Amino acid sequence: MCSKEIIKSNIRMNRRKFIKAGSLISFGFLFLSKVNYSKTLYDFIDSVDDFKEKIIQLLIELKREGSSLVRKIMMGKEYVYDPYTHYPYDGGIKDENSGYQLFFHAHRPNEYGHFHTFAKDENGDLIHLILISMNEDGIPIVLATVNRWVTGDKFVKANTLNQYADKFFVNPELFEDNRVVKFINYIFKAYSKEINSLFEQRDEWISKYVMDNYREPFEDRDHEIISYIKINVKEKLHEKFSKDEIFIDIRN
Template sequence: MNGEFGADKPLAMDDRHWRDLAPDRLRKMQAAGAEILKCYHVLTKVNANVVGELLKTADTFFEWDHYPKGDVYDRDTHAQYYYHAHRGVDNEHGHFHTFMRRKGIPAEIQPLADQGSAKVPEGDDILSHLIAISMVPAGYPFILFSTNRWVTGENWFKASDVVSMLDHFEIDHAWPSWPTNRWISAMIILFRPQIVALLEERDRVVAEWAEKHPDRDVYEDRSLEITSYMPVSVEEQIARINQELSSRAAA
């Protein structure tokens, strides 16, 4: 990631994020890992991948455009995502942005009172960014990252409230691709401890940035784009989950 951003080095996982996981949570993560591998299996059999599924009807892949057009939205869960590309990470083809919209956010959870100077969504249009997923050209994830508010035009919720939304994210329909929808739903489950760590770091970085630049609106500061990031591996995550479950069973 570019060093001019708030996150100039990758975040390292703290073991406490693993220790805090109950066995039931670990088993859900284990099942999500199996779901992801199944999605890869059915797609590779036809020489496809989760990104290609979204681009197969596009003649040209344009930077900044959302794929698919109009985003992917589940009217029952109110989860949403899109894929796009722009300047950023070496070896990145593009990235997914994932969201929860107001109707899918528990009613007691509200955006922070201070939303900066920009006009933010209101009413049913309120939304929260969860996490972004960077993809290599072959169509596999390699980095998770969080962003400043201006990047996605979201409402700003504190990290602990965004974490409480994670269990509600699911795209449970077949458009534009059943395996891609199942994959991205499972990714949010599989990498929960990393997402929690990244969101906590996001809040720390934003608070520190605001303290260092009191004359700026931190949420609109274009110098602060990426607030935290972490390399990830589906295979390594599955192995760690299996290790955690085995060690707890033996204890």
């Protein structure tokens, strides 16, 4: 093979290598652009029980520090029993990248307070997902859906709510103690089936209300909570620790 042919052969070979490398780089950027941030963080944990265990360990850690989720979210501020006082601050914690957000407040009996969680649709409209009721020890006790008048959000059907809930993620680093936000993220993973069931129960209740009353229920102040489920985190803690352990004070 003459020198000219060798040079041409090398050029063709280098060109093929360049094209191949460029294709791999392009694929890499395409792949990364489609990765859901929440999935990259949590998909290594497959089991619902793993997320429940993470919730328990988080509660234990805070308790050993002499704190709790509700103390952390309130940031040392005065406890105010008023629906218009939001913690940690007005507007709550918003993740502009994912479109999800949350806040905590207190105004209902038989609880210390509760978190509200929201998604944002493609038009920027807020969609309420679930309420997470907390006791004074900072332990979650109830998950619930609420009537539309409570939060003034956009109404969507259960199947759409399911899609938003399955992808729920707020960046934990948006709050000074990231364990508060991690807890909310874990709740959506640990109780995904229960949450989806709550959405379906909500839609069934709305349909029945319309049939019985010939109108929508969205402004009916007699109905705040539409569907709910108690969760047994406290029982899980009791199972895990003996009476000599750290959570003896939550048995009352």
